Amino acid sequence: MIYVMSDLHGMYSSYLKMLRKIHFCDTDTLYILGDVIDRGPQPIQILQDMMLRPNVYPLFGNHEWMAMQCLDWITEEITDTFLASLDTERLIHLADWMGNGASTTLAGYAALTKDAKADLLDYLCEFQAYEELYLNGQTFLLVHAGLGNFDPDKALTDYTIDELVWERPNLEKPYFDDPNRHVVVGHTPTLMLTGKPEVFTSNGFSFIDCGACFDVGRLACLCLDTMQAYYV
Numbered sequence: 001m002i003y004v005m006s007d008l009h010g011m012y013s014s015y016l017k018m019l020r021k022i023h024f025c026d027t028d029t030l031y032i033l034g035d036v037i038d039r040g041p042q043p044i045q046i047l048q049d050m051m052l053r054p055n056v057y058p059l060f061g062n063h064e065w066m067a068m069q070c071l072d073w074i075t076e077e078i079t080d081t082f083l084a085s086l087d088t089e090r091l092i093h094l095a096d097w098m099g100n101g102a103s104t105t106l107a108g109y110a111a112l113t114k115d116a117k118a119d120l121l122d123y124l125c126e127f128q129a130y131e132e133l134y135l136n137g138q139t140f141l142l143v144h145a146g147l148g149n150f151d152p153d154k155a156l157t158d159y160t161i162d163e164l165v166w167e168r169p170n171l172e173k174p175y176f177d178d179p180n181r182h183v184v185v186g187h188t189p190t191l192m193l194t195g196k197p198e199v200f201t202s203n204g205f206s207f208i209d210c211g212a213c214f215d216v217g218r219l220a221c222l223c224l225d226t227m228q229a230y231y232v
C-alpha cells in the first residue's frame, strides 16, 4: 500500500502510533510531504526514524527548507571566522526560522554528536521538492504546499522551491481538466479551510494537514490505493 502523511511537526508519538495503526510494513511505501520538524517536542527523533526506513520518502516542507538555510552553520564553534560569517542574509534566515517554531528542532539538533548532525544534514539533502505517482489509472502529484504561480503549460521542474513549499492552492480556479489527476498537499491545515481535522478534497486537491501539533488537531494518513484516511 502507498501512504501519505504531512506536517508531523515534532509529534513523534503520533507518528509511531500511526505507523502501528496502518500496520506499516516493509512492502508498504510512505511519502512524507514535509514539515516533519519545528513546533512539537521531538522533531529530530522523527527524522532519525525516517532515515532508517528505506521505504519512507521525504519531501521538503517550508520548515525543512528554512532549516536547510541554517543548520550547516548555526552550531559551529564561536570563533572570529564564525562571527565574521554572520552576515545579514544568515541572520534573516535564522530570524525567519525561529519565528516559525524552530526551537525544538534547534535544541534536538544541538544535543546530537558531530557525526549524527552530519548524518541529519545529509538526510535533509535527500528531500525531494515533489513526487509524481501513477496508481490505478490515476496520477498523484505529491507536494508540500501547492503550485504557486500555476500555469498549465509550466513543467513541474520549472516551479521554484518557494512556489512548491510556501504557496497555497487557489480553490476558486480549476487547475487540471483531467479528473484522474490529483494533487495531495499538506501545509494548509484543514482546520483553516473547513474547521475540521479531516482530510478535505476540493478542486482536485486533497489537503491532509489535519493539525497534528494543535490541541484540536489530529495526524492524518491517507492511503492512495483506497483513498481511506486514518487518524490519531
Ligand SMILES: [Mn+2]
Residues within 6 Å of the ligand: 035, 061, 062, 063, 144, 165, 186, 187, 188
Ligand atoms: Mn508548511
